[in-house]
Amino acid sequence: MSQSENNENKDIILEESPEAEDAIERNTEYSIGDDRRVKSLTPGALVRRRFFRNKVAVIGLWILIFMFVFSFIGGLISPYKQDQMFYRQEKVSKDFAYAKKSDDYQFMSRDSKVFTSAQQADMIVAIFDSTPTFDSMGSTYSLKQEGTDFYGAYSGNDLVCIAFKSGLTDLEGKATFDFDTTVAALRAYTNGETSFDVGGTHYTIADDMVAVSGQDVGTISSFILRPAENGVTITADLRNQILQAIEDNAETVTVDAATAAAQDAADEAAETETATDGAVDAEAPEQAADSKTVYTISYEPSKQTWTIQQEKETTRYDTYSSPSLKHPLGTDVNGMDMMTRLMYGGRVSLLIGFIVEFIAGAIGITLGGISGYFGGWVDNLIMRIVDIFYCIPSMPLIIILGAVMDALRVSPTMRMVYLMMILGFLGWPGMARLVRGQVLLFREQEFMIATEATGLSARRRIFKHLVPNVIPQLIVSMTMGLGDTIITEATLSFLGLGVKFPFASWGNIISDVNNTYVLTNYWFIWIPAGVLLLLTVLAFNLVGDGLRDAFDPRMKR
Amino acid sequence: MRKYVLKRILISIVILFFVAFIIYLLMRCLPTSYVENLARQKSQQPGSKSYEEWMAQLSASYGMDKGIVAGFFSWVGNALRGKFGDSWYYTVPVTQKFHETIWVSVYMGAVAMFFELIIAIPLGVIAATHQYHAPDYVISIVAIAGISLPTFFFASLLKLVFCVKLGWFDLYGLTGRTYNQMTSFQQVMDKGYHLFLPILVLIVLSIGSLMRYTRTNLLEVLGQDYIRTARAKGLPEKKVIYHHAFRNTLIPLVTIIGGSLPGLFSGALITETLFGINGIGFTSYNAMVNGDIPFSMFYLVFMAVLTLAGNLISDILYAVVDPRIRVS
Numbered sequence: 001m002s003q004s005e006n007n008e009n010k011d012i013i014l015e016e017s018p019e020a021e022d023a024i025e026r027n028t029e030y031s032i033g034d035d036r037r038v039k040s041l042t043p044g045a046l047v048r049r050r051f052f053r054n055k056v057a058v059i060g061l062w063i064l065i066f067m068f069v070f071s072f073i074g075g076l077i078s079p080y081k082q083d084q085m086f087y088r089q090e091k092v093s094k095d096f097a098y099a100k101k102s103d104d105y106q107f108m109s110r111d112s113k114v115f116t117s118a119q120q121a122d123m124i125v126a127i128f129d130s131t132p133t134f135d136s137m138g139s140t141y142s143l144k145q146e147g148t149d150f151y152g153a154y155s156g157n158d159l160v161c162i163a164f165k166s167g168l169t170d171l172e173g174k175a176t177f178d179f180d181t182t183v184a185a186l187r188a189y190t191n192g193e194t195s196f197d198v199g200g201t202h203y204t205i206a207d208d209m210v211a212v213s214g215q216d217v218g219t220i221s222s223f224i225l226r227p228a229e230n231g232v233t234i235t236a237d238l239r240n241q242i243l244q245a246i247e248d249n250a251e252t253v254t255v256d257a258a259t260a261a262a263q264d265a266a267d268e269a270a271e272t273e274t275a276t277d278g279a280v281d282a283e284a285p286e287q288a289a290d291s292k293t294v295y296t297i298s299y300e301p302s303k304q305t306w307t308i309q310q311e312k313e314t315t316r317y318d319t320y321s322s323p324s325l326k327h328p329l330g331t332d333v334n335g336m337d338m339m340t341r342l343m344y345g346g347r348v349s350l351l352i353g354f355i356v357e358f359i360a361g362a363i364g365i366t367l368g369g370i371s372g373y374f375g376g377w378v379d380n381l382i383m384r385i386v387d388i389f390y391c392i393p394s395m396p397l398i399i400i401l402g403a404v405m406d407a408l409r410v411s412p413t414m415r416m417v418y419l420m421m422i423l424g425f426l427g428w429p430g431m432a433r434l435v436r437g438q439v440l441l442f443r444e445q446e447f448m449i450a451t452e453a454t455g456l457s458a459r460r461r462i463f464k465h466l467v468p469n470v471i472p473q474l475i476v477s478m479t480m481g482l483g484d485t486i487i488t489e490a491t492l493s494f495l496g497l498g499v500k501f502p503f504a505s506w507g508n509i510i511s512d513v514n515n516t517y518v519l520t521n522y523w524f525i526w527i528p529a530g531v532l533l534l535l536t537v538l539a540f541n542l543v544g545d546g547l548r549d550a551f552d553p554r555m556k557r
Numbered sequence: 558m559r560k561y562v563l564k565r566i567l568i569s570i571v572i573l574f575f576v577a578f579i580i581y582l583l584m585r586c587l588p589t590s591y592v593e594n595l596a597r598q599k600s601q602q603p604g605s606k607s608y609e610e611w612m613a614q615l616s617a618s619y620g621m622d623k624g625i626v627a628g629f630f631s632w633v634g635n636a637l638r639g640k641f642g643d644s645w646y647y648t649v650p651v652t653q654k655f656h657e658t659i660w661v662s663v664y665m666g667a668v669a670m671f672f673e674l675i676i677a678i679p680l681g682v683i684a685a686t687h688q689y690h691a692p693d694y695v696i697s698i699v700a701i702a703g704i705s706l707p708t709f710f711f712a713s714l715l716k717l718v719f720c721v722k723l724g725w726f727d728l729y730g731l732t733g734r735t736y737n738q739m740t741s742f743q744q745v746m747d748k749g750y751h752l753f754l755p756i757l758v759l760i761v762l763s764i765g766s767l768m769r770y771t772r773t774n775l776l777e778v779l780g781q782d783y784i785r786t787a788r789a790k791g792l793p794e795k796k797v798i799y800h801h802a803f804r805n806t807l808i809p810l811v812t813i814i815g816g817s818l819p820g821l822f823s824g825a826l827i828t829e830t831l832f833g834i835n836g837i838g839f840t841s842y843n844a845m846v847n848g849d850i851p852f853s854m855f856y857l858v859f860m861a862v863l864t865l866a867g868n869l870i871s872d873i874l875y876a877v878v879d880p881r882i883r884v885s
Contacts, residue, residue: 056694056698384572387572388572388575388576388579390864391572391573391576391861391864391865392576392579392580392857392861393857393860393861393864395826396826396841396845396853396856396857396860397580397583397857399826399842399845399846400845400853403845403846403847403848404587404848407594407848483705487705487707490707490709491707491708491709491827494707494709495827495830497846507709510709510710510713513713516728519713519716519717519721520717520721523717526710526713527714530707530710530713530714533707533710534702534705534706534707534710537705537706537707538701538702538705540705541701541704541705542701545701
């Protein structure tokens with residue numbers, strides 16, 4: 001077909017002399033001068049043979065095959081999805097409630113503007129001195145003991161303030177009852193009565209608990225038990241057990257199943273951060289039924305409070321779990337399986353590499369081919385454009401565009417498309433120069449002049465005779481270019497400007513390493529991705545080298 | 558010769574003009590909502606001007622209020638007088654920030670280049686003279702691995718080994734904690750100590766390509782007729798290689814090294830960012846990510862100038878160094 005191929009053929013026969021000798025032995029029936037003695041190979045077969053004889057290139061090819069299988073088939077057979085999150089049950093000691101014993105008198109005024117804290121201070125002096133009246137802020141008040149540790153201050157006949165040690169609080173530990181109810185309740189409580197009436201409502205008192213028609217509404221105690229979380233109500237049963245334990249100086253309270261279940265039911269309504277996973281919800285009551293909940297009580301002298309901690313199983317994302325049978329490479333920050341993310345990441349990295357090279361190749365070959373073949377002012381114009389594009393600093397430009405896409409909140413899918421287009425569009429000048437150089441080289445050779453002389457059409461000359469000769473160089477350059485493109489994409493993703501979550505890419509998997517804690521403790525997050533990236537780029541370079549040597553043995557260095 | 562250089566410089570200026578125009582065009586094509594966001598953010602800072610005032614100032618400082626062509630020419634006019642405006646992110650004149658940060662990068666690049674030369678060229682020569690033998694294979698594989706190594710991965714590995722496991726270096730920064738208490742000599746040593754890992758990254762990542770380049774060119778020269786003649790004369794192999802072959806290999810080497818000299822000023826964007834070194838690369842990275850258009854514009858054009866200068870130098874050097882070209 002062409003002269004250059006004939007040259008190659010000659011080279012090969014010289015080079016492959018041992019095999020030529022084999023051929024002689026095999027074909028002894030032919031005479032020395034017989035043409036049939038020479039086993040002829042197509043140019044493609046020759047290239048293939050030279051390539052496979054290059055061990056390093058074959059290793060590269062195997063690495064690439066592995067990467068493709070790993071990324072494209074591995075993603076299919078992996079039991080997980082790339083954005084499937086995993087959860088784990090964790091025992092967490094959470095602050096459940098705080099208890100405080102009020103040894104000091106607490107005050108409650110009917111109107112805190114009339115009976116202020118200054119007057120309360122005078123009142124407490126009177127209580128300790130046991131004087132029946134006291135003067136404060138220009139008024140005289142009479143003091144009356146209403147019950148045990150329970151005093152009232154009267155201005156004339158009006159009760160204006162009470163002082164007490166055991167207060168009335170609602171089930172959340174807050175003093176939400178009004179003055180009259182409190183007074184009535186404390187009077188009844190401190191005098192050992194079991195019921196009282198305020199404003200037409202009948203209250204009963206039993207076991208420190210105040211109830212309206214059988215429903216607990218509040219509690220009277222020198223202990224104030226306040227739940228740690230808003231909206232949680234502590235059931236009477238649990239409350240009594242906890243307070244009992246505090247009085248007994250016990251360190252833990254083990255609550256039996258019934259109490260725990262009742263408490264869980266009470267919690268259910270208040271639970272704000274319920275797990276979304278249905279399976280987890282179903283498990284929770286079951287565990288509550290057969291396990292006893294343990295509350296730990298600790299006393300803090302400085303604040304004079306008891307902290308009651310509840311040990312509870314909570315569901316959370318299985319972040320950074322170490323490699324195990326279920327997750328061969330552990331899980332990442334979002335509780336996603338690392339191995340699966342690596343597979344999908346490889347898919348993204350390889351696909352982006354190929355598409356970018358395809359775009360760059362398509363533009364580069366077209367413009368380079370036109371430029372080289374037609375020459376003249378067309379060539380000049382295109383080459384000046386190439387010169388200009390060559391000078392545009394691509395990395396900073398892509399970083400700026402990435403930041404702009406961040407600001408505009410472009411969706412991750414569109415980002416990927418834009419990224420490929422930008423990389424492809426910035427990558428064509430090199431390709432155009434290469435194609436133009438090759439076309440210029442071949443255009444002047446005899447075989448092209450021969451095609452012109454035989455009167456072939458321009459299209460046939462270009463596609464049938466010129467292009468096949470340019471393709472080897474192109475394949476080599478594109479193979480090497482693939483490695484570069486993958487590194488560029490990975491670098492951008494590493495900087496957070498390329499492929500974004502939820503899509504995985506080797507670059508953005510490694511970017512977790514920016515967190516020094518991950519760098520130090522979780523090698524399985526970033527080292528496998530880095531090794532895969534390195535191997536892939538290395539393999540593309542090795543195969544590219546091997547192909548160059550195979551296509552053109554004269555260039556072999 | 559002078560005519561040739563003059564012509565090349567003129568062409569470069571024309572190309573630079575168009576490159577700057579394209580960069581300016583791209584900057585102008587950034588969606589306006591982006592600038593609006595920036596103005597809104599800035600107006601919300603305590604004690605700041607109102608949104609309208611910021612918008613007007615940002616637009617004016619960037620020639621946004623004019624048409625694209627008019628705006629570009631006003632930018633060129635200012636740039637020629639050395640006025641690149643105030644950086645939005647650093648709130649100092651762009652040129653001042655540039656002066657503060659460029660020298661660390663140049664220092665890093667120069668040291669890295671020095672080591673690159675004294676490591677890569679001898680190894681390339683060894684590989685070429687031992688073609689198809691063990692040293693050649695080892696060196697070639699190492700070179701290709703160096704080329705394939707992603708900067709950020711290699712830097713992270715170094716950090717893990719030297720900063721975390723061995724604790725020899727700090728993870729980030731150019732200066733240590735006690736920098737202000739040091740004498741000036743110690744301060745220089747401290748900076749050098751902190752620059753060790755970044756420079757190591759730069760060296761390892763760059764020797765691969767120079768090594769391969771040296772090897773390829775030396776092999777090409779070794780295949781020439783005059784080398785065969787030299788060997789036929791009975792010259793010792795050492796003399797053939799270092800006197801006849803290597804000198805000719807120097808032609809493409811000097812060309813490519815000369816061409817990469819302007820690159821010293823471009824900084825190492827990724828490496829500086831990873832090690833938190835306030836060189837031009839890290840500074841411009843922050844500016845670009847934060848939408849600092851005046852600084853980005855300056856940096857992009859500066860990079861284009863460096864590329865053009867590199868091409869120019871290597872073309873001129875090629876003509877100067879090679880007597881065969883000088884004659885024709």
